[in-house]
Amino acid sequence: MRSSAILFSLAAKSLLNRRLTAGLTVLSVAVSVALLIGVDRVRTEARTSFTNTISGADLIVGARSGPINLLLYSVFRIGDATNNIGWDSYQEIRARGEVAWTIPISLGDSHRGFRVMGTDDGYFEHYRFARGRALAFSDGDVFVHVNDTVLGADVAESLGYAVGDAIIVSHGIGDVSFEDHDELPFKVTGILARTGTPVDRTVHVTLAGIEAIHSAWATTPRARESVVAAEAVEEELKPDAITACIVGLESRLMLFGLQRFINEYTAEPLMAIVPGVTLQQLWELLGAAEAALLVVSILVVAAGLVGMLTTLLTSLAERRREMAVLRSMGAGARLVFGLLLAEAVLLAAVAALSGVVVVHLAMLAARPLVLAEFGFYLHAGLPGGFDLIVVAAVTGAAGLLASVPAWRAFRLSLADGLTVRT
Amino acid sequence: MATPDSPAIRLARIEFAYGDGVPVVDIAELEVARGERLFVEGPSGSGKSTLLCLVAGILTPTAGTVDVLGEAVSALGAAARDRFRAEKIGFVFQMFNLLPYLSLVDNVVLPCHFSRARAAVALQNSATLRDEAVRLLERLGLGASALGGRRVTELSIGQQQRVAVARALIGRPPLVMADEPTSAMDSTARFAFVELLLEECAIAGSTVVFVSHDPSLAASFERSVSMTEINAAPTEGAVDAV
């Protein structure tokens, strides 16, 4: 007998005939599956993305606060620093024998919603992301003058800037007016290639540039010349402090030694963190919340499946006649059982697969928003192992749950025979 | 073992009771010859439907034996009875014979999915099962031109019943049983339907058992038995709610 073929063909046609209720069931299960996969996907994407944001940096140094806080504001541009590193302390760290290079980071200003970061050439030379990739320019070159700026790919794209444009940087974070800073115009000298990290959303200027924004220098005639090399005014626009710095070592073996030196630094309270270690600690911290979220999404899937069970059970009453007709043609009560099971499995499989499709489309759509709000890049990759596991689990669970109405239908059809008894 | 000269149906001292133990069918003897057209008359609750279930092997008697086409159906296991029913018997019910989610043709073809033997017979007449279904529907006045591809649920009761006949007859089962197939029709349609059914069964060579509460239909049949006469069980408690 081709009983399984006829089973699924009957089940599919029966479902199509009830496309409204079946469709709603599929929708609710699909949404719940999309939620579950979405939660997991965002979780893993956030991890990969955060891990890919910084690479090759041995230590991050900032004012003493929480390690996670320091990591978030210095690298991911999430939150704000509560305190700074004195310029002299930075110079002392920089001069140490173990230190191969440093990247200063000075935050606190913004340009039309994008963060402005003061730094120096070391940034373009030493900053690495995504397992060792260096920053590249899609257009133009490194800043040279006090009021030169290098834009991240997203900044240039969403604000429509090109090399040679003049922009105005304002103090403070947020999409506010430009009036705060006496309108020192910055000239775009370079645009970075896309990295998929917060770098894309950063406006880079020289440390002197940051000072210039905050000092009366902007009103001096020299500032209007637009050609003052940052080095020429190094003393004049020497910063008092920077927000944080990234440190690369001559040898990684010095790592914990230098970390200890910085943590015990007496001139001011500093803190050095190992980015990888702190990221792991962040995951550990988030682990419980993630687990809770995952449990909630699993419960939502369960609720969706129970909804399907309810629909199947309610449909039974009106389908007893159908079962009797099938029985009269020689269909065993087992086929009736199988028919309901097949319907549930088909529903769940279609729902789960649509959920997978929906979530990947949704992630594609949400990508710019997530990047803007949370600073990480959602890779709408191909469905992976977890997706398959979820589809299989949901389909399996549906089959298991549907054995309840299927068993009921089996009993009813045995009792009914050819005539429906009410 | 089935033998060609065994009767189509033979019931010997059969009793049947549902779980409560009160017998609803108690028939000393009933025999239907091959090719015979039997009319079973009886009011609602006289055990007619239970009788059909016993013959079809959906129910097994609490006592006695049911032989159908030489096979002791009452002695078979559940799966064997299902198989036997699929191979040998075509059914027509009072109403709602058709699966609403299948097309006309798919409804008619359906029994062939449960019985290879009926599929094989159907394919002797036509190239495909669907062709055979279309041929039968046309013979019953339900050609594509008449119906214009309508859905099953859009047919009139009379049309639905004729589709049910086509389905019962596909693959020429040796036994066709009809359970009040005309009760939802007006009297002229009723007689026309019975004539059509008998004519088609004659062509197929099938034995016919026709159950109805309407004695006026008995005239079209070779033999008529009354349920109240052959069934010794009390009529109350019988189940006939179709």
Added chain:
Amino acid sequence: MTYRTAVGALALIVGHGAVAAETHGTHEHGHAVLKLVQEGAEVVVHFQSPLDSIVGFEHEPENDEQRTALDEAMRTVQVAENIVRLPAVCTLDGEPEVNVPYLGDNDGDDHDKADEHSDTAHAEHESTEDGHDHDTDEHADVHADLEAAFKYRCEDGIEWLEATALATFGGLEEVELQAVGSDATVVETLTPASPRAALTGF
């Protein structure tokens, strides 16, 4: 001075004060930190534990029994196997660097400093004998940590690490491992029940 070898990396890692201020991060009794860093074939392991979890007190020794306990601790932590075990591809390279607070002869340079702080440490400790988490109280910030650093050469990948300190010192409940290699970082909390960590990527 005896144990200050010429290995630069180790010299920097291990502090030499008797008292570990809160700048070292957490000081939680029963909780030690094990750091591992890998550069090529060179591997440095640094172990830091509250002294209390090793010898049962955290102040200047007051009697012979406590002095003996400190000596004993000194002898124990100098043997790398008592603290950490690495696969056979790793061999110890040079002398360990060890600091046991309140032990007069382990580091001449900082001996005075240790003395200086010892009274405070002692006084503070009397009230916290119960061994509760000290770092919750901003003012109870005088603690003593024992430290040990070892240098290895590993001819092949380090596949795993076992914190044998968990078995050596009954007072340790947890060892937080922070391992940093060229391609991987492993942070894991090891316990006496599962003292081993897989170092994938090292």
